[in-house]
Amino acid sequence: MSTPLLTAPLLTARDLTLHFGRVAALDGVDLEIHPGEVVAIVGESGSGKTTLLRVLSGLMRPDGGEVSYLGQDVLGMGEAARRRLMRTEWGFVHQNPRDGLRMAVSAGGNIGERLMATGARHYGNIREQASHWLTRVEIDPARMDEVPARFSGGMQQRLQIARTLVTLPKLVFMDEPTGGLDVSVQARLLDLIRALVADLGLAVLIVTHDIAAARLLAHRMLVMRHGVVVESGLTDRVLDDPQHPYTQLLVSSVLAA
Amino acid sequence: MSFSLATEGLSKAFRLHLQGDVRIPVLDGVDFSVAPGECVALAGPSGAGKSTLMRCLYGNYGVGAGRILIRHHGAPVDLAAADPRLVREIRRDTLGYVSQFLRVIPRIGARDIVAEPLRARGVPAEAARARASALLTRLNLPSRLHDLPPATFSGGEQQRINLARGFAADYPVLLLDEPTASLDPANRQVVVGLIAEAKARGAALVGIFHDTEIRDLVADRLFEVHPMQDAA
Amino acid sequence: MSHDPGYNFAYLDESTKRMIRRAILKAVAIPGHQVPFGSREMPLPYGWGTGGIQVTAAILGPTDVLKVIDQGSDDTTNAVSIRAFFRRVAGVATTERTAEASIIQTRHRIPERALREDQILVYQVPIPEPLGRLEPRIAETRRMHAMADYGLMHVKLYEDIARHGHIATSYSYPVMVNGRYLMSPSPIPAFDNPKMDQMPALQLFGAGREKRIYAVPPYTSVKSLDFDDHPFRPIRAPQTCELCGSRDTYLDEVLTDDVGGRIFVCSDTDFCTERQAVREAAE
Numbered sequence: 009m010s011t012p013l014l015t016a017p018l019l020t021a022r023d024l025t026l027h028f029g030r031v032a033a034l035d036g037v038d039l040e041i042h043p044g045e046v047v048a049i050v051g052e053s054g055s056g057k058t059t060l061l062r063v064l065s066g067l068m069r070p071d072g073g074e075v076s077y078l079g080q081d082v083l084g085m086g087e088a089a090r091r092r093l094m095r096t097e098w099g100f101v102h103q104n105p106r107d108g109l110r111m112a113v114s115a116g117g118n119i120g121e122r123l124m125a126t127g128a129r130h131y132g133n134i135r136e137q138a139s140h141w142l143t144r145v146e147i148d149p150a151r152m153d154e155v156p157a158r159f160s161g162g163m164q165q166r167l168q169i170a171r172t173l174v175t176l177p178k179l180v181f182m183d184e185p186t187g188g189l190d191v192s193v194q195a196r197l198l199d200l201i202r203a204l205v206a207d208l209g210l211a212v213l214i215v216t217h218d219i220a221a222a223r224l225l226a227h228r229m230l231v232m233r234h235g236v237v238v239e240s241g242l243t244d245r246v247l248d249d250p251q252h253p254y255t256q257l258l259v260s261s262v263l264a265a
Numbered sequence: 266m267s268f269s270l271a272t273e274g275l276s277k278a279f280r281l282h283l284q285g286d287v288r289i290p291v292l293d294g295v296d297f298s299v300a301p302g303e304c305v306a307l308a309g310p311s312g313a314g315k316s317t318l319m320r321c322l323y324g325n326y327g328v329g330a331g332r333i334l335i336r337h338h339g340a341p342v343d344l345a346a347a348d349p350r351l352v353r354e355i356r357r358d359t360l361g362y363v364s365q366f367l368r369v370i371p372r373i374g375a376r377d378i379v380a381e382p383l384r385a386r387g388v389p390a391e392a393a394r395a396r397a398s399a400l401l402t403r404l405n406l407p408s409r410l411h412d413l414p415p416a417t418f419s420g421g422e423q424q425r426i427n428l429a430r431g432f433a434a435d436y437p438v439l440l441l442d443e444p445t446a447s448l449d450p451a452n453r454q455v456v457v458g459l460i461a462e463a464k465a466r467g468a469a470l471v472g473i474f475h476d477t478e479i480r481d482l483v484a485d486r487l488f489e490v491h492p493m494q495d496a497a
Numbered sequence: 498m499s500h501d502p503g504y505n506f507a508y509l510d511e512s513t514k515r516m517i518r519r520a521i522l523k524a525v526a527i528p529g530h531q532v533p534f535g536s537r538e539m540p541l542p543y544g545w546g547t548g549g550i551q552v553t554a555a556i557l558g559p560t561d562v563l564k565v566i567d568q569g570s571d572d573t574t575n576a577v578s579i580r581a582f583f584r585r586v587a588g589v590a591t592t593e594r595t596a597e598a599s600i601i602q603t604r605h606r607i608p609e610r611a612l613r614e615d616q617i618l619v620y621q622v623p624i625p626e627p628l629g630r631l632e633p634r635i636a637e638t639r640r641m642h643a644m645a646d647y648g649l650m651h652v653k654l655y656e657d658i659a660r661h662g663h664i665a666t667s668y669s670y671p672v673m674v675n676g677r678y679l680m681s682p683s684p685i686p687a688f689d690n691p692k693m694d695q696m697p698a699l700q701l702f703g704a705g706r707e708k709r710i711y712a713v714p715p716y717t718s719v720k721s722l723d724f725d726d727h728p729f730r731p732i733r734a735p736q737t738c739e740l741c742g743s744r745d746t747y748l749d750e751v752l753t754d755d756v757g758g759r760i761f762v763c764s765d766t767d768f769c770t771e772r773q774a775v776r777e778a779a780e
Contacts, residue, residue, distance in 0.1 A: 245324065
C-alpha cells in the first residue's frame with residue numbers, strides 16, 4: 009500500500025568539527041538524512057548552520073569528522089566527482105538567487121544548463137523541459153527567453169529552484185531560500201517548495217532561522233547553537249515540547265509559529 | 266484484552282528553563298489502554314493534563330518516563346522511544362489526530378487539505394479528492410468552499426475540515442481533541458455518526474469531549490486524568 | 498639572405514625561444530589545453546599579433562619559408578609588416594604562395610588550399626578563453642577545463658538559438674579538441690572550422706596579451722559544438738567570387754562605389770589568384 013519510511017540514509021555525517029581561529033563553527037556534529045526526508049537546521053546567525061551546509065555539500069573542508077553519501081566518502085572524493093554529484097544527484101539553492109543563477113542568461117538557458125551539463129544535446133527537448141519547469145514554479149513559460157534580471161526577487165528564487173530540480177536530484181541543500189523576500193512572497197515560495205518536495209520525494213536539508221518555515225516544510229529539525237546541535241527530533245515535538253533552554257528561547261521568541 | 270493503544274507508567278513534566286528552571290509535573294504513572302472498536306473519553310477537571318496526555322499519545326510531546334505502545338502494522342511499537350521517521354510512518358498509516366484548531370497551509374484548498382493524508386499513503390489524487398469531497402459534503406461544508414484555502418473560514422468551518430481530514434484516512438487509532446467544540450447541533454450529530462462508523466470498522470478512539478451530552482453518546486467508558494500537586 | 502646583425506636570429510633571445518618551445522611542446526602534448534607562457538614585449542602593440550609572432554619566432558629556422566596572412570590576404574598592413582619584420586630579423590624567405598610556405602602565420606583565416614604534414618599553421622589569438630564571456634572568474638574557467646565541465650558552452654549556443662532562431666556565432670565558434678578540451682579557434686569564420694579537423698599540418702595558437710599558447714597536433718579530432726536538432730553548419734555568403742568564379746570558398750564583400758555597388762571576392766587572395774591563372778590558361 010504505502011512505501012516504508014525506514015530506509016538506509018542518503019547522507020551521513022559523523023563528528024564534524026571546524027574551528028575558525030578559536031571559534032568553533034562545528035563542534036562534534038552528527039547528522040543523517042534519508043530519502044524523501046526534509047530536515048531543517050535552525051539557529052540564530054553565527055550558530056554554524058550555513059557552515060554545516062557547506063561542509064556537508066563538500067564546499068568546505070572540516071577539521072575532523074566524516075561525511076558519506078550513499079556509501080561514498082564526500083570529503084575524500086575528488087573535485088570532479090563532487091561536481092558531478094552537484095550537477096546531477098545534488099542541488100544547492102542559495103539565499104541570494106544571484107549566487108545560483110546566471111543573470112545574463114535567459115530563464116530557459118538557466119534551467120537548461122544542468123541538462124546540457126549532463127549531456128542533453130537536443131535543443132527542442134531542452135526547451136520543452138524548461139517550459140515544463142517554468143510552469144511548475146509558476147512562471148509563465150512565455151517569459152522563457154527573458155533574463156532573470158527582469159524578474160522579481162520571488163520569481164528569481166523560483167527560477168533558481170526550477171534550475172536546481174530539472175535533473176531530479178535526490179538531495180537538495182537550501183540555504184535560507186526565503187531569506188531576502190517579502191513576507192507575502194515567502195509564503196508562496198514555501199508552499200511551492202512544500203508541494204514540489206512532496207511530489208518529487210526529494211530529500212532536503214534546509215537552513216533557516218524562520219521557525220514557521222521549518223514547521224511547514226520539515227519532517228525533522230536540528231537546533232544549532234555555537235556549532236553544537238543542542239536538540240533534534242520530529243519538528244512538531246521540538247517546537248511544541250522544546251527541552252533545551254536555547255530551543256525554549258527560540259520558540260518563545262516567535263509569534264505563534 | 267488486546268489493545269490498539271496503551272500507556273505503561275507514563276510520566277510527563279515540563280521544565281521551563283526561561284522561568285527560573287521551574288519543573289511542572291503533569292502526568293505521573295499513567296496506565297491507560299484502548300481496544301479496537303472502543304472509544305474512551307478522557308475526563309478530569311480543566312488543567313488535569315488531558316490535552317498533555319493526548320499530545321503525548323500523538324508523539325507531539327516527548328515523555329519523561331514510561332511507554333506508549335501502539336499496534337502498528339500488526340505489532341506493538343513504543344511510540345515514546347520511536348525514531349522520528351518511525352513516528353512519521355505511524356502517523357501516516359496508523360495514528361490520526363483531530364486537533365481543536367486547523368493549522369492552515371497557505372494557498373491549499375480545503376479539499377486538498379482533507380485529501381492529503383490519503384495522498385501521503387499513495388492513494389491516487391482523484392480517489393483521494395473524491396473521498397475528501399464526500400466527507401466535506403457530509404459535514405455540510407458548501408461545495409463552493411471546497412477548493413478555497415480555509416484561512417478565512419469561520420472556526421466551525423475550519424473544525425469540520427479538520428474532522429474530515431481526520432476521518433478521511435480510516436486510521437486504526439484516532440485521537441479527537443474537542444472535535445465538536447465549535448459545531449452546531451446538526452454537525453455534532455454527523456460527528457457522532459462518524460465516530461460510530463469508525464468504531465464499527467474496529468478503530469480505537471480516544472477523545473476529549475467538553476460536551477458531556479456528545480461524550481455520553483459516543484464513549485464506551487471514561488478514563489479519569491487526575492490533577493497533580495504542583496511541585497518545585 | 499642574411500638577417501640584421503643588430504638582432505638575435507628571429508628577434509627573441511635563445512632562452513626566451515626555449516621557454517616558448519617548452520610551452521609549445523606541452524601544448525602539443527595536451528591538445529587544446531591553454532599553456533601559460535612568459536609573453537615578451539614585442540616591437541608592436543598587443544592586438545597586432547604579438548602572440549603569433551612569438552610562436553613563429555620560436556619555431557622559425559633559417560631554411561623556413563614564411564607566409565603571413567591577415568583575414569586571408571597577403572597584402573594588408575599587418576601581413577606585410579610581419580613578413581618584413583621576419584625578413585629583417587631572421588633573413589628567411591617569404592612567400593605569398595600557400596603551397597610553398599613551411600610556416601604560415603595567420604590572423605582570422607585558414608587558407609583554402611589543404612595544408613600538408615610539412616607545414617605549420619600559427620594563429621594569432623586575441624582571446625584564448627572560450628568560456629570567458631560566460632564565466633568571468635578565470636580560476637573558475639580553469640577548473641571547468643580541468644573537470645571538462647562544459648555545459649555552460651552549450652548554454653551560449655542555446656541562447657543563440659533562443660534569440661536568433663539559429664546558432665548565430667559566425668566566428669570564434671567553439672570546438673572540442675580530441676574529445677577533451679574546449680577550445681577557441683581564434684576569430685576564424687565558422688566556415689573554416691571543419692578544416693581544423695584531422696588537419697595534416699600542426700596548428701599552433703599564440704595569445705600575447707593573455708600569455709597563452711595552445712595547439713592542435715596533426716590528425717587530431719576537432720569538432721564544432723552543436724545540438725542534434727541544430728547541427729553545426731559552416732556558413733558562407735551564397736555568392737560566386739567575382740574574380741575567380743569560386744562557389745565554395747569564403748568570400749569578402751567589397752564595396753565598389755558610394756551608391757551601393759558591391760562585389761564578392763575570395764578572402765584567400767593567393768587561392769583566388771591561382772584560380773584566375775588556371776582559368777586564363779584554359780581560355
